[in-house]
Amino acid sequence: MKSDSRLEKVLTAGKFAVTAELGPPQNADPEAIRKKAQYCLGNVDGANITDNQTAIVRMSSIAAAAIAISCGVEPVVQMVCRDRNRIAMQSDILGAAALGVKNLLCLSGDHQKFGNHPQAANVFDIDSVQLIAMVKKMRDEKKFLSGDPIKEHEPRLFIGAVENPFADPFEYRVLRLAKKVEAGADFIQTQCVFDVEKFARWMELVVAEGLHKKVYILAGLTPVRSHKALVYMKNEVAGMSIPDELIRRTESAGEPKEEGVKICLEMIEQVRNIEGVAGIHLMPIGWESITPVILERAGLLPRPEV
């Protein structure tokens, strides 16, 4: 085992893994995390704690992760390259591991233009591929990026990365995934899948390259509460592919929330049957309470003992 992570144990045992997003609040209230942690407790193998997603200032992902741990939830700490240089990132990696974090997801980070501080300078000292390699170096070679040794207590983290099968250039997406795997990614969480057909085509390329044998791929899924939310994602979020059929379905739905859940359940069923998919990652943006409902109805509860 590379880490002591539950997520790693579930995946290496060949079980279908489940992770879900747990977004920190835009304030200093620990109760907000404790409340959302209850939706995850016992229901997921890892709860992703987002790192100032969409560049909106929120409680630190590592601090929120520590609170989640105190509630018995295993966090997947997200770390973006936008806000910190390599010194701060390595420092935070050590700090996260010291607080009991066992999973780290490495991302570039949404550009600050989309957030509430568009005036901010971005950092991007290193990129997401380099971050993955840095975490692996710290864990496996027991060295900092500089080459200086970590004499003891190296951070034992299960390393995650993301990929967006729907962004361009499409053909390059698999090549880039291969790079992330080579850099040291142990698991991948994808961008939200709405276009299952395109996702399946991407997975075919992934399988053709044999990448599914080197990395665990979790399909990202977002249950949508309303037609409006889906239209917004289609029009405003770059790199999203949302079929018109889904748009029509949510538009004519009598009970939009129930329709959103149904769509999500269908997607879970569909992605489960795609070769190479090792689990799902639920991103119920601002609708964390739906996580246990969906997992229950999808037959993914209780989670396996590992």
Place this chain on the structure above:
Amino acid sequence: MIVADRKPLEEILNSIKDYRKIMLAGCGGCVTICFSGGAKAVELLASQIKMARKKEGRDIEIIECTPERQCEHEFIDELKKDLGSVDAVLSIACGVGVQAMSQRHPDTITIPGLNTKFMGYPIEHALWDERCAGCGDCVLEWTGGVCPIARCAKKLLNGPCGGSANGKCEVDKDTDCAWQLIYDRLKKLVKLDNLKKIREPKDWRTSTNAGQRRIKFEEAML
């Protein structure tokens, strides 16, 4: 070339509000090419300032000049003879020109009239795009001649982020995704292998992170 943009007239007027006589100095170099600081721009700005001040009932006298280059002392030293009679210099050269004036003529206040933007290339008439960030360690050899440092909003070295869609950058839909351009060019050149290699973290010491940079060309030293 260095591309610069004129500051808003309001801001310029405010920065010279206390002065009755100024020198308005353009530059015959890059900013002439990009229309923001050449002899014509000097003429236009001078008349705008005079009109605005006339309206306020506070006339201003302006000495107009456009040295060949404001970033070299042999060209700006010529201006010295007039400096004694002005309250300040309003420079519409790039930031280098403004600082050259300030350093060469330390007793005169020099005020910038332009915002210096980037090193760029005119993609069409009167339209410039940034091309070089002066990072000090050129990567164009393996990127197919497209710079991800200057042209990717995240300075990524290992391929596009998830926001690349239809060839455009998520940050600005009018801007091409640098990584799409890199991919297309390398594909055409049958050099996609360049993108398989993991690029190591960049050594930013050659960039703006170590303070003011200096280049010394030994062979030409006097």
